Amino acid sequence: MLSRTTAKAKAVIGQHGGGKPRLRHHLIPTASTIHRFKSSSESGCPVTGPILKKVPSLPFVGSMIPQYSGTPLFTLQTQYDFNNEMRRKFGEFSLFGIPGFGNGLSGDMYQIFDPSEMAKVVRSEGAYPSGLVEKLWQWRRAMLESGSVLVSKKSTSSSDNGETHDYGLFDKGEKWKRLRTFLQTGMLDPVAATGFLPGIVLAAESASSVAPLHAHDVNEYLNYTAFDMFCSFMFGKQMNTTSTAVSTDPVVRGENKENEQFVTAALGVFDKTNAMNLFPIEFLMAKFFPWYKTTKYQALQDDWNTVRDIGLKKIYDFMDRYERDELDEMEKVSYLAGAIERQGESDVTRDEVAELCLIALFVGVDTTSSVTAWNLVHLALNPESQEKLHAELVNSLNEKGSNGGTRLNADVIGKKISPYLHLCFRESHRATPAFSAAMWKGNSHREVEIHGERLPQGSMVQMGHISYDEEYIDDPKQFRPERWKAESVASRKGTKSEVLDHPFLRDPFSQGARRCPGSRVATNEIHAMISQLVLDWKISVADETIKSLDNITYDASPIKPIIPELKFEARKMK
Numbered sequence: 001m002l003s004r005t006t007a008k009a010k011a012v013i014g015q016h017g018g019g020k021p022r023l024r025h026h027l028i029p030t031a032s033t034i035h036r037f038k039s040s041s042e043s044g045c046p047v048t049g050p051i052l053k054k055v056p057s058l059p060f061v062g063s064m065i066p067q068y069s070g071t072p073l074f075t076l077q078t079q080y081d082f083n084n085e086m087r088r089k090f091g092e093f094s095l096f097g098i099p100g101f102g103n104g105l106s107g108d109m110y111q112i113f114d115p116s117e118m119a120k121v122v123r124s125e126g127a128y129p130s131g132l133v134e135k136l137w138q139w140r141r142a143m144l145e146s147g148s149v150l151v152s153k154k155s156t157s158s159s160d161n162g163e164t165h166d167y168g169l170f171d172k173g174e175k176w177k178r179l180r181t182f183l184q185t186g187m188l189d190p191v192a193a194t195g196f197l198p199g200i201v202l203a204a205e206s207a208s209s210v211a212p213l214h215a216h217d218v219n220e221y222l223n224y225t226a227f228d229m230f231c232s233f234m235f236g237k238q239m240n241t242t243s244t245a246v247s248t249d250p251v252v253r254g255e256n257k258e259n260e261q262f263v264t265a266a267l268g269v270f271d272k273t274n275a276m277n278l279f280p281i282e283f284l285m286a287k288f289f290p291w292y293k294t295t296k297y298q299a300l301q302d303d304w305n306t307v308r309d310i311g312l313k314k315i316y317d318f319m320d321r322y323e324r325d326e327l328d329e330m331e332k333v334s335y336l337a338g339a340i341e342r343q344g345e346s347d348v349t350r351d352e353v354a355e356l357c358l359i360a361l362f363v364g365v366d367t368t369s370s371v372t373a374w375n376l377v378h379l380a381l382n383p384e385s386q387e388k389l390h391a392e393l394v395n396s397l398n399e400k401g402s403n404g405g406t407r408l409n410a411d412v413i414g415k416k417i418s419p420y421l422h423l424c425f426r427e428s429h430r431a432t433p434a435f436s437a438a439m440w441k442g443n444s445h446r447e448v449e450i451h452g453e454r455l456p457q458g459s460m461v462q463m464g465h466i467s468y469d470e471e472y473i474d475d476p477k478q479f480r481p482e483r484w485k486a487e488s489v490a491s492r493k494g495t496k497s498e499v500l501d502h503p504f505l506r507d508p509f510s511q512g513a514r515r516c517p518g519s520r521v522a523t524n525e526i527h528a529m530i531s532q533l534v535l536d537w538k539i540s541v542a543d544e545t546i547k548s549l550d551n552i553t554y555d556a557s558p559i560k561p562i563i564p565e566l567k568f569e570a571r572k573m574k
Contacts, residue, residue, distance in 0.1 A: 049451035055096035059105040061280050062097025071096065076274060076555050079436040083464050087113060093451045100283035101135045101440075102460050110450070110461045111437075115504040117450050118439070118463040122512040126445025128172045130458070131514040134442075137286055138273050138297065140167045142304040149351045150179065150359075168352075169359060172444060182348045183356045184517035186338050193520035194410045199232035199330060200525055201408045204532040207242040211537060211568050214246065218376070218563040222369040222529075227263050229525040230364040234357060235318055236327075236334030262310045266365045268303035272296060274557050311358040319354070360518060367434065368522045370558035371508060374432045375425060375530050377552060377561045378479045380539045385424065385481055390534050390571070392420045397535065408535075413527040421527060423481035426506065430467040431479060431549070434508040434558040438463045441512065467505055472497050477549045508558075537568040 056069045063069035072078075072085040086094070092113045096102075102109035112118060144151045150168035152175070169179050186192045207225040214221030224242040231239045241263065244256040276282040276296050285294055293301070315336065321327055322340050331337060336357055343353045379386040396418045400411035415422045440462050447457050455461070468476040473483075482488060492498045504511055509519035516522070533539065542565040546552070553562045 050091050050093035052451070052453050053090045053094040055090055055094055057095075057097030057106040057108070060099060060284055062099045062102065062107040064098065064280060069096070074278075076278075076557065076559075077553060079554075079557070079559055080432070080465075080468060083436060084469050086111070087464060087466075087469070093453075099280045100137060100277060101132065103458065108460070110455060110459060111464055112450060112461060113464050113466050114451075115438075115463065115499065115502040118441070118461065118504060120448050120450060121441045121443050121461045124443040124445050124448040125441065125512055125514075128174070128177060128444060129513045130172050130442030130444035130460075131510070132440035132460075133170055133514070134167075134172060135460075136170060136273065137283065138276055138300055139269070139304075140165075140170050141286060141290075141297070142269075142301050143167065143170070145301065146305060146308055148308075148355055149349070150355045169356065178347065179352065179356060180514075180517065182339075182342070182346055182353075183360065185342060186335055187517050187521055188515075188519070190520055193524060195333065196233045196335065196521060197410050197524055197528065199236055199238070199334075200229045200521075200528050201532070202238055203228040203232045203240075204408070204525075204528040206238065206240055207529065208532040208536045210243050210246055211533060214242070215542070215566050215568060218566055219369075219373060219560065220245075222373050222376070222563075223263050223267060223365055224260075225529055226365050226369040226372065226525065227259065229529065230361060230368070230521075233521055233525075234335050234361055235314070236331035236337065258310050258313075261306060263365055265303040265306035265310075266362050269300055269307060269362070270366045270558075271556065272300040272303065276300070277557075307362050308358065311361050312354055315354045315357050315361075319350070364518060364522070366560075367508070367516075367558050368525055370434045370556075370560040371429070371522070372526050372529055373560050373563055374434070375428045375526065376533065376539065376566075377563060378428050378431070378549075379424065379530070379534065380541050380566055381546075381548060381552075382479045383540065385479060386534060386539065389420050389424055390538075392418050393531055393535050408528055408531055413524070413531055418531075420481060421531060423484045424530075425523075425526065426484045427479055427481040429507055430473075430483070430500070430505075431477065432554075432559070432561070433465055433467065434560075436465075436557065436559065438465055438504060439510045441514075463504065465505075467500055472500060479549075536571060538571055540567045540569075541565075542567050 055063045055071060057063045058065070058068065063071050064074070066073050070089070072082050072089070074082050086096075090096070090111075094111045096109055096111065097106035098109050099105075099107035101107055140151075144165060144167070150170075152166050152168070154164055154166055166173065166175050168175050169183070204225070207221075207228055211221065221242060224245055228239045228241050231237060239256070239259055241256060241259040244252050245260055247253055276294075282294060282296060285292060286297065318327075318331070318336055319340060321331075322337060327337060339353050339357065343350060348356075379389065393412070396412045397408070398405045400409065400417055401407055402409045411417055413421060440460065442460050443455060443457055445457070448455050448459075450461070466472050470476050489501050492501060499505075507519070507523070509516040509522070546564050552564075554560060555562060
């Protein structure tokens with residue numbers, strides 16, 4: 001019988017049709033990772049697994065100096081290559097330093113790639129789990145300095161670096177649990193999330209109708225569509241920002257100027273956070289000289305104040321109209337209306353509800369638009385897949401569509417009726433995930449044993465991506481939704497590639513108690529927007545020299561493609 005070491009599969013390059021290389025997976029030992037026999041501290045039995053490799057790290061800068069640490073240079077434009085190179089160079093189990101995100105002076109962060117091992121970390125989260133969101137010190141500071149009610153003074157300094165404030169949703173503990181439980185109610189429940197779909201579909205229809213007018217800046221277009229769809233969920237109102245942003249009527253543009261300002265400022269917070277994270281000096285200045293504001297942080301705070309002012313104005317105006325019974329029928333079934341009703345029976349205050357909804361509206365712009373952007377790029381570059389999806393959606397619409405088979409609904413975009421839509425979503429995530437790692441977790445409840453090593457309580461663990469590594473999948477840059485059909489999944493059983501089907505690699509929303517609370521709503525938005533665009537338009541890249549993923553650059557975190565100019569040719573509905 002094969003041991004755990006020899007059961008690891010090795011990808012062997014064979015030949016097939018026309019001499020094109022193809023990966024075949026066999027149950028033979030892999031040479032890519034050094035393993036050893038160890039004695040489990042839990043069972044006392046010998047186990048095997050990757051050796052922990054400690055990447056050279058220095059106080060305050062961690063492993064971010066390649067000349068010292070030997071790591072590849074990290075840039076926002078090379079995140080996918082960086083992930084693969086780190087695994088090839090330091091193996092499947094490493095400890096590296098990334099100040100501001102890891103622990104201690106060097107920012108210690110463990111990196112693993114095995115989702116079964118990551119499941120141990122998830123199970124060790126306890127009642128008050130820890131996650132990467134706690135490390136967004138820029139957002140925490142901006143919330144504190146803007147007077148957010150989600151931030152409160154602690155009676156005593158905590159053991160968490162002497163922190164004197166509780167940052168609520170951006171922290172851990174009882175307050176986090178209270179706020180998080182309230183926020184996710186009405187979002188994570190699949191039935192509740194589906195109830196918001198009619199408004200999301202209307203927003204998608206409006207946005208799709210003006211897609212050609214945004215052909216020169218599709219990234220901006222998708223940012224507006226994400227805002228419009230999320231507002232339909234949050235407020236039950238059609239903002240139509242995607243349409244008004246290209247209006248030639250100055251009165252219309254003026255009336256909707258605040259929406260554009262909100263989106264621009266929200267993206268500005270994300271962009272400036274990314275820029276600051278690349279320079280440890282920003283984190284060090286904030287930690288040791290908290291009264292001083294760097295130029296980068298001041299610019300971020302200005303954007304956050306814009307987000308806060310515009311967002312809270314919308315939210316409080318809605319609350320006031322709710323109290324005056326002035327909401328229309330769509331507004332009455334919105335998430336915010338439901339939150340106001342629940343607030344009266346909870347221990348969450350009115351102002352806390354407002355701030356929670358503000359955070360949801362803020363983060364709902366960038367992540368959703370990034371995932372939608374990658375889906376759109378893959379379909380534009382792969383016309384055969386796009387046509388197959390179009391044919392499926394037309395049939396689904398005729399069979400189950402609303403308004404006499406002309407409008408999307410939960411049935412049409414559901415997995416049962418439109419399976420290829422979901423295969424495309426899954427393949428896009430495999431090839432180009434929205435984040436540089438599959439998830440980040442802290443074992444906040446207890447110690448955890450990973451690959452035979454005891455990780456102290458409070459350690460930060462990052463699970464890296466393997467889904468676009470040629471060691472696990474053939475032609476990783478090729479977009480093939482068929483990889484996720486039942487027969488393809490079955491063919492991977494017993495091979496090294498079987499790990500790709502683990503639930504932890506299924507979508508970009510993380511797992512466990514800190515899974516994105518808006519994941520179901522976001523997924524519905526992405527499915528609705530992509531479906532509407534493919535139904536309405538035949539989409540292609542205007543520059544014919546851009547033929548593959550190798551020609552697409554990307555940036556930021558969430559990782560988003562810099563979409564080239566697209567062509568939108570109107571389709572005739574059958």
